[in-house]
Amino acid sequence: MVDNLSVIITTYNKEEYLRKVLLGFTTQINKNFEVVIADDGSGNKTKDLINWFTENSNLSIKHVWHEDNGFRKCEILNKAIVESTYDYLLFTDDDCIPRADFVDVHLKNAQKGRFLSGGYLKLNKEVTDSVLDENIISQEIFRKKWLLQHGQEKSYKLGKVSRNKIYTLFMNLITFTKPTWNGHNVSGFKSDIISVNGYNEDMFYGGLDRELGERLVNKGIVGKQVRYKAICVHLDHPRPYRNRELLLKNRARRKQVREENIVWADNGIDKYK
Numbered sequence: 001m002v003d004n005l006s007v008i009i010t011t012y013n014k015e016e017y018l019r020k021v022l023l024g025f026t027t028q029i030n031k032n033f034e035v036v037i038a039d040d041g042s043g044n045k046t047k048d049l050i051n052w053f054t055e056n057s058n059l060s061i062k063h064v065w066h067e068d069n070g071f072r073k074c075e076i077l078n079k080a081i082v083e084s085t086y087d088y089l090l091f092t093d094d095d096c097i098p099r100a101d102f103v104d105v106h107l108k109n110a111q112k113g114r115f116l117s118g119g120y121l122k123l124n125k126e127v128t129d130s131v132l133d134e135n136i137i138s139q140e141i142f143r144k145k146w147l148l149q150h151g152q153e154k155s156y157k158l159g160k161v162s163r164n165k166i167y168t169l170f171m172n173l174i175t176f177t178k179p180t181w182n183g184h185n186v187s188g189f190k191s192d193i194i195s196v197n198g199y200n201e202d203m204f205y206g207g208l209d210r211e212l213g214e215r216l217v218n219k220g221i222v223g224k225q226v227r228y229k230a231i232c233v234h235l236d237h238p239r240p241y242r243n244r245e246l247l248l249k250n251r252a253r254r255k256q257v258r259e260e261n262i263v264w265a266d267n268g269i270d271k272y273k
Contacts, residue, residue: 002110004032006084010073011094012040015049017235023136024097026057030104034060038080041068074199074208078269081198090187096120099142099231106187109226117223118185118230121160126151128236141233161231168228179223181213185232192221198269206247207254214257
């Protein structure tokens with residue numbers, strides 16, 4: 001368990017979704033955190049939104065921005081890590097709304113030599129379009145009944161929003177999903193991330209988070225499953241930035257990391273320290 005953490009939220013020109021995510025963080029039962037926005041070149045609408053939350057909410061926010069020069073998520077993440085205050089970091093995205101106990105779960109389950117790997121419940125477009133501010137504040141969007149009423153498909157995946165502690169403990173123990181470093185719901189110690197030189201800035205969309213996690217595992221820092229404990233819902237949206245050639249390149253890099261037991265990213269965070 002740790003006392004404080006920095007929440008690092010990646011964003012790029014999705015201010016309406018980011019607004020809902022930030023609203024979710026205003027509901028947190030544990031207030032011992034700051035928010036660091038890792039902004040990969042968004043325009044003034046995002047800046048205005050962040051300024052509004054800084055002035056009108058209970059959130060302590062840092063806005064780390066660089067010029068829009070193509071997909072540079074790894075670079076802005078490394079810059080945000082350097083700017084973060086606390087030595088425990090929780091990473092998520094601008095399309096993932098956290099449940100009110102999200103931060104608390106990560107703080108209470110933090111463990112030396114481990115990173116925490118969570119998941120999400122992916123909302124369909126119908127439900128995504130139905131989410132209003134009051135549904136986030138009331139936490140209705142984390143209730144199975146509300147989700148079904150608004151068009152979410154019946155599925156075992158709805159168990160991810162269960163608040164039954166015995167169920168969540170059991171599911172985390174038996175799930176076949178391996179704990180991985182992901183971009184939507186993962187946390188770890190800043191010192192561990194820096195020890196492998198942070199995110200690899202030669203990586204593009206598709207597996208860039210996993211690659212960092214695989215280097216952490218090679219270093220001896222292994223994942224711990226909190227898939228059914230640390231809960232967020234993922235808003236639906238298209239992904240026009242998918243690029244098959246770059247995806248294949250990323251997969252080849254990850255394969256090399258695993259086979260050669262690579263720990264250090266040559267093009268990483270050390271240039272910003």
